[in-house]
Amino acid sequence: MNPLVLLQRMGRHATTLLPFSLLLGLLFQDLAAAARPLLLPLVVILLMLALTRMDWDRLRALMRRPGPALLLAILNLVAVPLVVWPIWQGLGLWPSLVTALCLSAMAPGIISAATTASFLRLDSSLALLLSIFTNFLVPFTLPPLALWLLGFDLKIGLIDLSLRLAIIVTLAVAGAFVIRRWLGTRLVETGTTLDGISVLVLMVFAIPLMDGVVARATAEPVKLAGFIAGSFGGMLLCNLVMAVATLPFLDRRSALTVGYCSGGRHNALLMAVLPATADPDIFLFIAAVQFPIYIIPALLQPLYRRLLAR
Structure with missing residues (x-):
């Protein structure tokens, strides 16, 4: 099959293909460990493709x-963690799962939200801004909230995190500008192909995120299953809280976008800032939460279509 045609088909079935991305990481565990250095450049490529397809006006x-x-x-x-924290505490879950869910609710939005938002026909421009703003603001909000609610003393390097994000955004903007100038009037007709490339990058991106998951599944299958179920609940609850809270003030598409971005959090950031003495179950949750991140877009797409069609 022509590679261009294959990419176009992938772009048209983006949300359906995303869940299968996780299988790649689970099947190729040796490759998952070796692919970890690719995470940062893949984030840049994902953001660059999202910017290329974005409505710049x-x-x-x-x-x-x-x-x-x-x-x-x-x-x-700030508000979302304060709302969901007592809910998780009142459900009688494993203490480590409650801690992980609360930390996840304090994390910033994932950069790839702009990409998946475009697949769902949400406002990808708003999703991008929310991702960037939350990533720049999180050094000011995460440490005091984690210390107050959970007793974690997180010493986040404000300059280091801000500089890293600035580099990612700068490289992505420059790359998107070059691609848009190169494509010119062909940008609209190549949109599905660019979506297919984004899906391909997301599939590769899932591989290093699954590093070590098979070993934990073999050793503690019940706990891993519980953490995966909890991560689905956590993502959907954060989504619902923000969507319902903003619906009276925003148009429906914007409110759904805000909710979607609230559900998808950059949990991998926690790996860099948690103390060495942190419960290893929190790191298990960071792996488990990748399942809803890749699967929920496919689950929500019919609902979003119905709501946006009204």
Whole structure:
């Protein structure tokens, strides 16, 4: 089959293919460990492709009035954890799972949210802004919340995290600008192909995220299954909290986008900032939460289509 045709088919069935990405990481565990250094460049490529496909007029309009997006980012990082924390505590779950769910709710949005939001026909420009704002703000919100609610003393390097994100965004913007100039008027007709490339990158991205999962599944299958179920519940609850809270103030598409971004959190950041003495179950949760991140878009797509069609 022509590779171009294959990419176009992948782009048209993006949300269906995403869950199968996890199988690659589970099947190729040796490759998963070796592929960890690819995470950062893959994040840059994902953001670059999202920017290439993005409605830049919409993005410029949002940037002219950044206040609402900034407020939504703060609510995401502060209000959502305060709402879901007592819910998880009251359910009688494993203490380590409650801790992991709360830390996840405090984490920033994943950069790839802009890519998957475009597959779901949500507002990818708003998703991108929320991801960037939450990642820049999280050094100010995560340490005090983690210390207050969970007793974790997280010493996050503000300059280091901000510089890393600035490099990612700068490289992605530059790459997207070059691609858009190169494609010119062909940008619209190549959109499905670019979506297919994004799916391919997401599939490769899933491989290092599954590093060590098979070993933990063999050693503690019940706990892993419980953590995967909990991660689905955590992602859907954060999604629901923000979507319902913002629906009276935003149009439906924007509210659904805000909710979707609240569900998808950059849990891998926690691996870099948690103390060495942290419960290893939290790291198990970081692996488990990749399942809903890749599967929930396929589950929510019919619902979003129905809601957006009204």
